[in-house]
Amino acid sequence: MIVGYYGYGNLGDEAILEVLIKDIKEVNSQIQIVVPSIKPENIKERHEVHPIQLISWNMIRSIIKADLIIIGGGGLFSSDSGFFTYFVPLLAILGKILRKKVSYYAIGIYSTTPPLLLKLTKFSLKFADVISVRDTASLKVIRNELKRKILLVPDPALRLPFIGREIALKILQRNGIDTNKFLIGLSLRSMNEEIDDKLAKEVAKTVNWILDALDAIVIFYTFCPQSDYTIDDREIAKAIKKMIKHQDRFKILEYYPPSVTKGLIGVMDYFIGMRLHSMIFAHSMNVPFIGIIYEEKCKSFLRMFAKTQSRVYLSNIKQLQNIVKSDVLRIMREGTLNKASKFSRLKVRE
Numbered sequence: 106m107i108v109g110y111y112g113y114g115n116l117g118d119e120a121i122l123e124v125l126i127k128d129i130k131e132v133n134s135q136i137q138i139v140v141p142s143i144k145p146e147n148i149k150e151r152h153e154v155h156p157i158q159l160i161s162w163n164m165i166r167s168i169i170k171a172d173l174i175i176i177g178g179g180g181l182f183s184s185d186s187g188f189f190t191y192f193v194p195l196l197a198i199l200g201k202i203l204r205k206k207v208s209y210y211a212i213g214i215y216s217t218t219p220p221l222l223l224k225l226t227k228f229s230l231k232f233a234d235v236i237s238v239r240d241t242a243s244l245k246v247i248r249n250e251l252k253r254k255i256l257l258v259p260d261p262a263l264r265l266p267f268i269g270r271e272i273a274l275k276i277l278q279r280n281g282i283d284t285n286k287f288l289i290g291l292s293l294r295s296m297n298e299e300i301d302d303k304l305a306k307e308v309a310k311t312v313n314w315i316l317d318a319l320d321a322i323v324i325f326y327t328f329c330p331q332s333d334y335t336i337d338d339r340e341i342a343k344a345i346k347k348m349i350k351h352q353d354r355f356k357i358l359e360y361y362p363p364s365v366t367k368g369l370i371g372v373m374d375y376f377i378g379m380r381l382h383s384m385i386f387a388h389s390m391n392v393p394f395i396g397i398i399y400e401e402k403c404k405s406f407l408r409m410f411a412k413t414q415s416r417v418y419l420s421n422i423k424q425l426q427n428i429v430k431s432d433v434l435r436i437m438r439e440g441t442l443n444k445a446s447k448f449s450r451l452k453v454r455e
């Protein structure tokens with residue numbers, strides 16, 4: 106049984122699940138994998154596993170039959186944690202009562218986690234057979250209270266397979282995008298109304314500079330569609346589009362599966378990422394990017410894996426345009442990108 110935020114459509118979580126399933130099937134293709142979810146129909150549509158309804162008698166029966174309960178991966182425990190997350194540590198404890206093997210795998214657990222949930226999770230970790238975390242921030246949160254071995258492992262999405270370059274270019278072309286132009290990817294997420302307004306205005310200023318100064322197209326990637334616990338990423342993209350001049354060169358892509366999205370990001374010339382897994386995809390595809398830090402997990406990833414990439418804190422988002430401008434001019438000057446021929450043709454309009 107694999108337990109996490111699966112089935113909601115969050116692209117990062119679905120990427121992690123895809124890699125987990127692949128890893129398990131490579132060990133034994135006959136293993137039955139059960140994934141509980143609020144929306145099991147979404148799991149069935151996207152993954153070759155046995156989905157069941159979360160918090161149901163069917164789930165209890167599946168726990169009793171299970172040999173191994175894997176909790177994770179992903180940032181289950183943070184400021185974003187919803188009501189469902191409180192059941193996760195209880196599930197781990199129940200699993201041990203029933204003498205099952207329990208593994209916390211590549212989890213993110215941060216100091217921003219609600220206090221009660223954090224205490225409950227730390228208690229449940231004492232019963233786990235194996236614990237691994239995906240970043241040093243998570244390790245710091247639990248290391249002092251758990252006098253046992255904790256593994257530090259990369260986010261599974263770094264190993265996600267992806268579509269080839271030619272297929273990615275054809276998908277973009279079908280979306281009316283001229284792939285001979287300078288391509289800048291963009292991923293944002295909603296926070297709250299006040300922050301979203303400020304974020305949209307500053308990103309719009311940056312996009313206006315990009316489209317005024319460069320022969321470029323900005324492509325917005327949808328990492329999370331509308332769900333029960335979050336706002337569709339495309340809402341903030343639509344708000345930005347209303348504020349820019351060259352709307353024909355600002356494209357909002359529909360939601361694509363993780364392996365497709367990773368391949369699409371791989372053909373970008375530069376990327377502006379706020380969603381953690383947009384940074385992970387850009388990094389693993391060797392695309393230069395700037396990370397917008399809104400949570401510990403973003404800062405920790407950039408510190409561990411992408412030290413040379415630019416970053417800006419959400420609280421200081423007014424710096425975004427200057428940093429992006431500096432990045433683009435530096436890449437053009439140094440020819441550091443693997444698509445140098447495109448950069449050699451690129452001129453900045455004053």
